[in-house]
Amino acid sequence: MPKRRRRWPYRYIAPLVLVGLLVSGCGQQYVLLHPVGPVGKSELHLLILASLAMGIVIALVLILLAITVIRFRDKPGNRAPYTPNWHGNKTLETIWWIVPVVLLTVIAIPMVNQTFALAKVPKAKDPVVIDVTSLTWKWLFQYPGHHVATVNYLEIPTGEPVLFELTADSPMNTFWIPQLGGMEYTMPNRVLPLWLEADKPGVYWGHSGNYSGIEFEKMFFDVKAVSPAAFNRWLNQTHQTAPPMTMQDYHALLKFNTVGYQTYGNYPTDTFPSVMSGYTLTGSGMYLIEHNQHGLKYVPMSNK
Amino acid sequence: MPSFVLYLIHTLFPHDVRRPTELGADFLIIMSGVIIVYYLTKQKKWRYLWDEWLTTVDHKKIGIMYLIAAIAMLFRGGVDALMLRTNLALPTTPVISASEYNEVFTTHGTIMIFFMAMPLIFALWNVAVPLMIGARDVAFPRLNAMSFWLFAFGALLLNISFVIGGSPNAGWTAYPPYTGVAFNPGPGENYFFLSLLIAGMGTTMTGINFLVTTLRMRAPGMTLMKMPMFVWTTLTTAALILFAFPPLTVALAMSLFDRLFGSSFFTLTHGGMPMMYVNLFWLFGHPEVYIVVLPAFGVFSEVVATYSRKALFGYSAMVLSVLAIMFLSYGTWVHHFFTMGAGPAVNAFFGLSTMLIAIPTGVKIFNWIFTMWGGRIQLTTAMLYQIAFIPTFVIGGATGILLATVPADYQLHNTYFLVAHFHNVLIGGVLFGLLSGTYYWWPKMFGHKLDERQGKWAFWLYFIGFWVTFGPQYLLGLEGMTRRMYTYPLGFGWHELNVISTVGAFIMGAGFVVMVYNVLYSLKYGERDLTGDPWDGRTLEWALPSPAPEYNFARIPVVTARDAWWDMKQKGQTLANSLSSHDISTLEMPKNTPVPFLLGLSFFVVGFGMTFEWWIIVAIGAIGVVASLLYSAFDYDEHKHINADVIRRTESALGRLQG
Ligand code: HEM
Ligand SMILES: [Cu+2]
Numbered sequence: 001m002p003k004r005r006r007r008w009p010y011r012y013i014a015p016l017v018l019v020g021l022l023v024s025g026c027g028q029q030y031v032l033l034h035p036v037g038p039v040g041k042s043e044l045h046l047l048i049l050a051s052l053a054m055g056i057v058i059a060l061v062l063i064l065l066a067i068t069v070i071r072f073r074d075k076p077g078n079r080a081p082y083t084p085n086w087h088g089n090k091t092l093e094t095i096w097w098i099v100p101v102v103l104l105t106v107i108a109i110p111m112v113n114q115t116f117a118l119a120k121v122p123k124a125k126d127p128v129v130i131d132v133t134s135l136t137w138k139w140l141f142q143y144p145g146h147h148v149a150t151v152n153y154l155e156i157p158t159g160e161p162v163l164f165e166l167t168a169d170s171p172m173n174t175f176w177i178p179q180l181g182g183m184e185y186t187m188p189n190r191v192l193p194l195w196l197e198a199d200k201p202g203v204y205w206g207h208s209g210n211y212s213g214i215e216f217e218k219m220f221f222d223v224k225a226v227s228p229a230a231f232n233r234w235l236n237q238t239h240q241t242a243p244p245m246t247m248q249d250y251h252a253l254l255k256f257n258t259v260g261y262q263t264y265g266n267y268p269t270d271t272f273p274s275v276m277s278g279y280t281l282t283g284s285g286m287y288l289i290e291h292n293q294h295g296l297k298y299v300p301m302s303n304k
Numbered sequence: 305m306p307s308f309v310l311y312l313i314h315t316l317f318p319h320d321v322r323r324p325t326e327l328g329a330d331f332l333i334i335m336s337g338v339i340i341v342y343y344l345t346k347q348k349k350w351r352y353l354w355d356e357w358l359t360t361v362d363h364k365k366i367g368i369m370y371l372i373a374a375i376a377m378l379f380r381g382g383v384d385a386l387m388l389r390t391n392l393a394l395p396t397t398p399v400i401s402a403s404e405y406n407e408v409f410t411t412h413g414t415i416m417i418f419f420m421a422m423p424l425i426f427a428l429w430n431v432a433v434p435l436m437i438g439a440r441d442v443a444f445p446r447l448n449a450m451s452f453w454l455f456a457f458g459a460l461l462l463n464i465s466f467v468i469g470g471s472p473n474a475g476w477t478a479y480p481p482y483t484g485v486a487f488n489p490g491p492g493e494n495y496f497f498l499s500l501l502i503a504g505m506g507t508t509m510t511g512i513n514f515l516v517t518t519l520r521m522r523a524p525g526m527t528l529m530k531m532p533m534f535v536w537t538t539l540t541t542a543a544l545i546l547f548a549f550p551p552l553t554v555a556l557a558m559s560l561f562d563r564l565f566g567s568s569f570f571t572l573t574h575g576g577m578p579m580m581y582v583n584l585f586w587l588f589g590h591p592e593v594y595i596v597v598l599p600a601f602g603v604f605s606e607v608v609a610t611y612s613r614k615a616l617f618g619y620s621a622m623v624l625s626v627l628a629i630m631f632l633s634y635g636t637w638v639h640h641f642f643t644m645g646a647g648p649a650v651n652a653f654f655g656l657s658t659m660l661i662a663i664p665t666g667v668k669i670f671n672w673i674f675t676m677w678g679g680r681i682q683l684t685t686a687m688l689y690q691i692a693f694i695p696t697f698v699i700g701g702a703t704g705i706l707l708a709t710v711p712a713d714y715q716l717h718n719t720y721f722l723v724a725h726f727h728n729v730l731i732g733g734v735l736f737g738l739l740s741g742t743y744y745w746w747p748k749m750f751g752h753k754l755d756e757r758q759g760k761w762a763f764w765l766y767f768i769g770f771w772v773t774f775g776p777q778y779l780l781g782l783e784g785m786t787r788r789m790y791t792y793p794l795g796f797g798w799h800e801l802n803v804i805s806t807v808g809a810f811i812m813g814a815g816f817v818v819m820v821y822n823v824l825y826s827l828k829y830g831e832r833d834l835t836g837d838p839w840d841g842r843t844l845e846w847a848l849p850s851p852a853p854e855y856n857f858a859r860i861p862v863v864t865a866r867d868a869w870w871d872m873k874q875k876g877q878t879l880a881n882s883l884s885s886h887d888i889s890t891l892e893m894p895k896n897t898p899v900p901f902l903l904g905l906s907f908f909v910v911g912f913g914m915t916f917e918w919w920i921i922v923a924i925g926a927i928g929v930v931a932s933l934l935y936s937a938f939d940y941d942e943h944k945h946i947n948a949d950v951i952r953r954t955e956s957a958l959g960r961l962q963g
């Protein structure tokens with residue numbers, strides 16, 4: 001056996017990957033590591049916490065494995081003890097039932113907390129609501145109460161939560177703006193909520209995370225975060241100046257194709273399901289979500 | 305008449321299978337078919353093929369057929385993978401079009417899971433389990449052959465879709481409503497559902513067969529807690545199959561109904577509920593990932609003990625952990641769709657249950673390491689896979705935990721981070737495990753070892769190639785690249801990492817080439833195994849000559865200890881030197897039958913007819929199915945006898961008979 005077999009490449013791989021990550025992780029293209037909103041930030045914190053806890057496990061196993069393999073190689077003159085019938089040790093075994101339990105608990109507690117925390121829109125007042133419909137290879141955004149609709153781009157105010165209501169008139173997609181926070185599916189016959197918030201103005205990209213056909217990879221959209229004042233100005237201006245969406249326009253959008261940006265100053269009311277079922281963000285359980293001029297009303301399903 | 309021919313051409317060879325790649329594949333398939341037929345005819349091998357293989361019910365031969373099929377499918381799936389990776393390295397000049405890319409990632413995933421990993425597992429089960437428990441065959445040999453042929457014809461049905469009619473293109477998960485006719489006309493998805501339904505029947509029957517085999521066919525003295533670990537994982541996996549495949553069958557059948565008969569279970573219109581499909585699919589899908597990984601755990605438990613020359617550490621804890629995994633794996637499926645709005649309580653529950661299942665998995669890792677501790681580690685090819693598996697799988701499990709951390713999964717779901725995670729566990733765990741088992745049991749199957757030097761080359765290429773491919777994909781996930789895109793715009797910083805990843809894929813491809821060369825080379829030059837126990841093994845299969853005779857054990861051994869064969873060797877009482885002539889009596893063995901092959905063929909005809917909605921062909925196939933089953937039911941002549949003298953002659957020729 002040639003001697004150089006003793007160089008174990010995998011001992012270096014993990015550190016290399018880690019260093020690579022740290023060095024390149026500062027690059028702005030690592031969007032998950034550079035969140036600009038509270039949702040993305042708390043998701044990143046959990047990711048880091050879990051990575052650290054798991055890093056301990058990985059390091060432990062790698063070190064133990066390296067020592068074992070080097071020490072107990074079957075080569076002539078190896079004086080390490082040979083114990084062919086040693087097949088158990090209560091203390092050791094108890095230790096490695098406990099170690100993962102402890103490390104996982106460290107992850108699990110904040111995980112549960114954050115899961116519940118992120119399921120509620122913070123701040124008492126009604127959030128800005130945007131109805132999102134994924135169509136075949138394009139996105140339709142509607143601002144209920146403001147009579148404004150856009151395709152493939154949307155504007156949001158900074159510094160306040162935005163509640164997205166997601167549905168699909170297409171195969172399933174996911175609505176994802178990586179720098180603001182995690183994704184949620186858009187599904188036909190269902191409406192799902194997701195809230196996000198941008199801390200600072202900017203243009204962030206979004207994309208569908210779920211394959212839905214041959215031009216699905218083109219389902220990028222832009223999110224323009226502007227100050228609340230500018231946002232309101234934009235809403236009013238668009239409502240007054242942009243042409244209204246007709247039913248024909250909507251049907252054109254249902255075609256299987258891609259389109260550029262579009263802006264509408266109004267839209268037909270039944271293009272977004274007016275009564276839908278889905279889990280809402282104000283508590284757990286099934287609610288009917290109803291719109292009125294001022295915002296949303298949540299009616300528990302059991303009351304109907 | 306001519307219009308009928310035109311109709312056939314348009315249906316069977318629509319535009320999208322008249323592309324250069326497909327035509328090239330057509331040509332290759334036809335050429336290799338011609339060569340095979342010519343060779344068989346010239347060598348007068350048809351009879352041999354029929355008598356010895358196509359009609360066999362011998363578990364050892366069925367195992368070898370599974371192995372050949374699995375390696376062929378690994379090739380097909382691997383070529384698919386290289387096509388995908390090539391496209392991703394060249395975002396500005398895609399080599400294959402979007403529609404081809406979608407078909408290729410769909411067949412890649414489907415083939416790798418259902419037609420590569422599963423048959424490779426069944427190959428090892430068939431080859432090793434009956435021998436390890438001291439049995440002469442599985443509990444239901446004829447059912448075993450049926451399982452194989454249902455699998456084989458299911459695989460064939462999926463594979464011909466590429467050149468006849470068009471491949472499925474909705475991913476291995478086949479989420480509706482995209483699979484509905486509204487979005488997906490053409491026969492592709494029909495092929496998908498039907499081939500999986502046919503192969504799934506075979507798989508379910510294999511599950512039943514091995515559940516009964518391990519529970520009822522063990523040699524006297526082999527109590528449950530004396531079973532080799534590989535047999536334990538077989539038992540638990542078989543149980544998982546039994547309960548995991550029904551939801552899949554239901555989901556596939558309902559989707560097929562939506563397509564063929566206009567029902568609306570999962571459609572976009574008429575209030576279909578696509579999410580119901582997602583639930584059913586993952587109710588199968590998560591147990592499925594443990595169905596494929598538990599057997600690999602079993603292999604490692606045997607391999608690590610043998611090549612460390614030491615008893616498995618913490619046997620009872622290992623048993624406990626596979627049982628825990630078996631039960632818990634039914635309770636985690638929602639982690640595949642945390643982002644479908646089930647609500648925080650449900651998500652938190654399934655996040656926790658997923659973390660829970662990682663505990664028994666982690667415990668096994670430490671037990672393997674401590675099996676090596678205090679042993680004498682021989683770095684054979686099989687053992688190298690084991691040693692590489694541990695860090696690779698731990699990292700895969702760790703990233704699984706990151707995905708199970710619900711809020712983090714909102715960001716990571718469906719990105720390349722997820723892709724890297726499951727390849728990390730599927731290649732580092734499943735594939736490495738099954739290859740390790742293949743190298744380990746190869747002498748038992750074929751009577752010679754695989755060349756170790758070439759085996760190690762293949763190993764290093766796979767291992768290094770793996771990390772070069774999938775390491776960068778974790779980073780791509782953090783860069784926000786989502787999965788299943790056939791190309792991507794520049795400017796997101798995704799290009800460089802994708803190029804690295806593609807290089808890695810080709811390194812793995814080179815590993816496959818070396819591995820195949822290794823097999824061919826060793827057929828001729830591999831070291832012959834004359835003892836039947838080339839690795840100084842611990843379990844009963846090594847008590848037999850390689851390959852084992854048709855009846856396996858001339859006399860069924862009596863087991864008194866956990867590593868039965870090791871124990872016997874320690875006590876100096878090997879089967880060989882204690883077998884005397886009057887221990888041997890005439891044996892009853894199952895007889896060959898053409899029914900399983902014909903049944904598979906009939907189901908293939910049904911599946912093919914249904915794919916194109918040609919109901920006459922379906923009826924013909926259905927008649928074949930019923931006829932085969934009826935014939936089988938009334939065929940009472942299903943046994944043959946192997947005369948005691950024949951056995952005596954065989955055994956003494958092997959030098960295993962006293963006096
Ligand atoms: C410690 C153990 C494991 C944990 C905690 C874990 C966790 C997860 C989670 C949470 C997901 C869903 C991620 C998402 O879709 O966003 C996932 C996906 C997946 N895992 Fe694991 N996993 C583990 C082990 C395994 C094993 C052993 C296998 C297979 C051998 C496996 C195969 C897969 C596959 C195939 C997928 C994704 C399939 C798809 O969407 O196409 N995992 N895993
Ligand atoms: Cu899972």
